Amino acid sequence: MPVLKGAAPTLWCSIKDLDDKIYHIKIFTLFQGKRNLIMMPITNTYTSIDLKAINFNDSDPEYARMRIQPTNLNDVKKIVSEKDFSVPEIQ
Numbered sequence: 901m902p903v904l905k906g907a908a909p910t911l912w913c914s915i916k917d918l919d920d921k922i923y924h925i926k927i928f929t930l931f932q933g934k935r936n937l938i939m940m941p942i943t944n945t946y947t948s949i950d951l952k953a954i955n956f957n958d959s960d961p962e963y964a965r966m967r968i969q970p971t972n973l974n975d976v977k978k979i980v981s982e983k984d985f986s987v988p989e990i991q
Contacts, residue, residue, distance in 0.1 A: 911939070913946075921951040 915924040924946040930937045 910942075915946065923949040923951055925949065 911928045911930065913926045913928065917924070926946045927942040928939050929942055930939055
């Protein structure tokens with residue numbers, strides 16, 4: 901496992917309840933031990949987002965200024981397959 905040099909990738913675990921329009925998320929971060937990755941939860945429980953309470957037609961002006969763009973190819977260090985590494989399960 902290459903050294904991450906202080907980087908802490910973030911992962912999201914999500915459950916989508918589209919019948920009740922509720923989206924549940926739990927956020928994790930990865931820390932590097934000696935030569936392995938350790939997954940630590942940032943939130944202890946799932947956070948529920950009520951999709952019925954969000955007005956998707958009237959967005960905040962701050963979001964209107966944002967744009968989605970691909971990562972600059974010069975910033976891409978390596979593309980790896982999920983098959984190339986594993987994260988131990990946290991009990």
